[in-house]
Amino acid sequence: MSKLRLAWRKSLNGVMLTLTGVAAFAVVAVLFVILGYLIWNGGTSLNLAFFTQLPRGEGETGGGMANAIVGSLKLLFLAAVIGLPVGLLAGVYLAEFGGKTFAFITRYTTDLLNGAPSIVIGLFAFSVAVLPVKHFSVMAGGVALGVMVIPITVRSTEEFLRAIPNSLREGAMALGANKWKTIATVIIPAASGGIITGMLLSLARVAGETAPLIFTAFGNQYSNTGWSQPIASLPVMIYTYALGPYDDWHRQAWAAGLVLLALVLIANIGCRLILNRKGSARSI
């Protein structure tokens, strides 16, 4: 092999490997740029008024996003109530009871649902939860988000249940417990850490969804009790305010973005740390 060719190969090696390192750090840098900008622009705009006041009208300065924060929490609560039980029990079915064909179809359909664009799920929730009752509502928004929570929860529940070694199941049965008792009192508690973190991650994922809420939860300048009226939410407020011309709106959009990102990241960091400690390598 000629010396020239060897030198070329060696320099190519050096260059390409360096480039890969540059790429990795560039991507990580983006994360820090995002965080930096949000903290810089949003942090200065966060004040007590943001958390306690209702939004003012077009062009007025001041006001806050109190109703949007409460609205997002209400929507998350509904999404949890609707989506988590379905996800959990379906995951239990797939891990513990599933036969061959039906389980395969269910898994495939769950993947299908997972890949559905959020705007399409919004269309579905509109058809099913808004048109029949003829008004926008928290409930409709909750349905949309709940449907999005299901696939993630199913997958993580099934995974963590499968990870429990069979010896536990056999041990419980040897002691005389039947199948459902085993699952309820031994297997699920053993996998509970992973299952709960999976649920929290799915909620963190839907907390930031905007598109399905536009024509289900609609928007509201006020705070309301009850579940059958429209409601404001943080992501939709960010969207509306970012597109407007008012500097005050932009300020509030940054602040809301910071709050939303902080919630999502804290949930993600916390859950992933717990998962990593439990030794799961799969990314959710």
Add this chain to the structure above:
Amino acid sequence: MKKTTFLVSLLMFLTTLVGAQSGTVLINATGATFPAPIYQKWFEAYHAAHSNLQVNYQPLGSGAGIAQLTAGTVDFGASDMPMTDDMIAKLKVKPLHFPTVIGAVVPTYNIPGVSGELKFTQKALVGIYMGTITKWNDPEIANANTGVKLPADDIIVVHRSEGSGTSFIFTDFLSKVSPEWKSKVGAAASPNWPAGLGGKGNDGVMGLVKQTPDSIGYVELIYALSQKIPYGSVQNAAGKFLKADLAGVTAAAAGAAKIMPDDFRVSITNAPGAGSYPISSFTWLLIPSQFQDAAKREAIKGFLNWMLADGQNYNEGLSYAKLPAAVIAKEKKQIAMIQ
């Protein structure tokens, strides 16, 4: 422990489901962004005086106002474009048009180096939005603005991305002054724009113009005023260049006030008269003529009466013109038609 917390939360959830509203009447509405600043001020002021009534007005555009009223998902709508007979035919409950304010659509622009007022001939506006006039220093614009140094930059055209009454007003004007525009594009809330970017709502267009050098957009007067962005004067039917103001808008509406039809659907763009601002328009609340819910009906009737009296005092503060007295009197009679 886990069981009790679950049961308690379930109980709380169920009680809120029953909805303890305690006498608050919440009315949901959507529609035009053209009058959104004054509508939201009105609803805020009215709520301060009547704390049990909340009007949730979401400005999504006149198209959305008409669409959601038709679908029945909101209690009333708002539009700068009067509903056509076809649109009205789709509703089971006939909607009533209530003019609220008179406003102006202005051409607002962001040209580096140009801080003053530009004069726009009718041909200039048609050409810019048709895509035939592409540079700021085009003769059609330059000849009307001899003292101003216009750059040789491409014009970035901004229009509305969604169905908009403001678009309707603007294209209605363009159709009246240009047969070519009328045949190729026409007057509509969602016209087939030959060129340009779409912004969402009056505020979206304002936002795009504010951030994009060399851009031009059409917005309601208060949006340009509040952003302190320059807006131009427009050539009216009498050939004079007028900058939008209360006098020009009131003059444009004066003729229509005398011959206002019973259903209040009129167009006052390109109104005759030397003092008439050519791109003026009424804007309407679309109120169903029947309400199942008595509380909502009385609340809306109360609001409408207030709007026609005390409410009008807020108009000029936000640069909308007051309704002519004759129109107000006629509207008061229409309120009685709401069952």
Add this chain to the structure above:
Amino acid sequence: MSTATSAIDLAAPPGSGPRVFIRRLRNGDEVAHLITLVFAAAILLITSVMVYELWVRSSLTRSKFGLGFFFSSVWDPVAEQFGAAPFIYGTLVTSLLALAIAVPLGLAAAIFLAELAPRKLSDVIAFLIDLLAAVPSVIYGLLGIFIIVPVMRTVIGPFLKGTLGHVPVVGPLFQGPNYGVGFLTASIVLAIMIVPFIISVSREVLLTVPREQREAALSLGATRWEATWKVVVPWARPGVMGSVFLALARALGETMAVTMVIGNSPKIAASLFAPGYSIAAVIANEFAEASGDAHRSALMELGLVLFLITFILNGCARLLIVATERGGGRPS
């Protein structure tokens, strides 16, 4: 219900009949099985209803325009003429361009994390990149409007226009007014959003390549890079392709970030600086005001198309990823 005599009861085969069913239900296992089965079936129900609703509510435009819907570029709600071509074009252009930016970047980063970086550093960086994947879309849109659009208008646009705008074949892609918003901006924002998916899946897939492959290549005198690029990556090729498909599916369905920076103009244009539209963006912008049945039906049909495309892509992606994890491909 017939009252069976004891003889008939005895004659009936065991394990059947309503009485037996009820008796079996008292057994907790069967109850649990049934309940969990019902919830699993609920998922099937929800998905079927979704497809059904999309199909039924788009029937008006499906029958009116047929296949022509996909090729017509006229979108005129007033005249009730609807053509999906501008949106399909916009969706494809932005997604493919986003892939073109994200795949080299993502694959390079994944190679670094899987092959070169010490395990601990690799885990930390992979963790941070997973966090990027969790950032909500509307926040990317926020950053797009206030950071990327001005940069595009002042720096990147003029630079590309000045350099590539004059090159023969690719010139028309970089000509025309520089709006700041448009296809290129949307593609850049999308690329940032999908890069974490490519990195995390590719990294996992690269880590499953057997050590013997690397060692064999190195023992034959290959440089580190050659071993990686010519042996390891081809082995993991199905999985990497799977990650690309996943990222593509994600990009196609992305709504908020795109609609905030694409310019919202339903036109097919050659220039990447021009404003455009995507399927998800037009649904988000126009659905609230679609009062005509035809308009709403057209938007539902667009939603159905998007759903089907992402469905197919996700299916292929899963198959490819599973194929690599099971046995790996052979370098061809």
